[in-house]
Amino acid sequence: xxxxxxxxxxxxxxxxxxxxxxxxxxxxxxxxxxxxxxxxxxxxxxxxxxxxxxxxxxxxxxxxxxxxxxxxxxxxxxxxxxxxxxxxxxxxxxxxxxxxxxxxxxxxxxxxxxxxxxxxxxxxxxxxxxxxxxxxxxxxxxxxxxxxxx
Numbered sequence: 001x002x003x004x005x006x007x008x009x010x011x012x013x014x015x016x017x018x019x020x021x022x023x024x025x026x027x028x029x030x031x032x033x034x035x036x037x038x039x040x041x042x043x044x045x046x047x048x049x050x051x052x053x054x055x056x057x058x059x060x061x062x063x064x065x066x067x068x069x070x071x072x073x074x075x076x077x078x079x080x081x082x083x084x085x086x087x088x089x090x091x092x093x094x095x096x097x098x099x100x101x102x103x104x105x106x107x108x109x110x111x112x113x114x115x116x117x118x119x120x121x122x123x124x125x126x127x128x129x130x131x132x133x134x135x136x137x138x139x140x141x142x143x144x145x146x147x148x149x150x
Contacts (some may be wrong), residue, residue, distance in 0.1 A: 001030070001049040004076060008035060009043040016040060018066050025061035028050060052078040091142055 010017050020035040028051040049058045056078060062071035062073055067076070089097065
């Protein structure tokens with residue numbers, strides 16, 4: 001269940017908003033209490049819990065207000081961090097698990113640089129940016145002659 005805070009603000013200059021309600025949703029949602037009245041220039045924070053069921057499918061739901069038969073449809077995507085679980089593995093365990101996942105999304109490459117090219121580049125900055133972008137971390141290698149990033 002992902003906790004989400006919604007802020008409702010009435011920017012109308014002369015009219016309070018009545019009866020804010022959640023209608024239907026494609027996912028299990030909990031915790032939203034109807035807002036009976038939202039006065040002019042006032043904000044109200046409301047919390048909901050959405051069960052994304054470990055899927056990337058966004059939550060789609062409708063909100064109605066002022067007993068208007070025409071509801072507003074909202075979509076909230078699941079934060080990617082909710083779909084990934086961090087696990088630390090030693091090299092042997094990692095190799096065992098990675099052999100079962102080969103080919104899913106695997107890229108392997110190497111770069112050869114001479115000394116003059118290396119002096120022109122700030123290698124640690126480039127290395128850090130590539131690792132962050134690819135969402136990788138270094139895995140200790142038993143051979144000691146290479147750094148493995150996974």
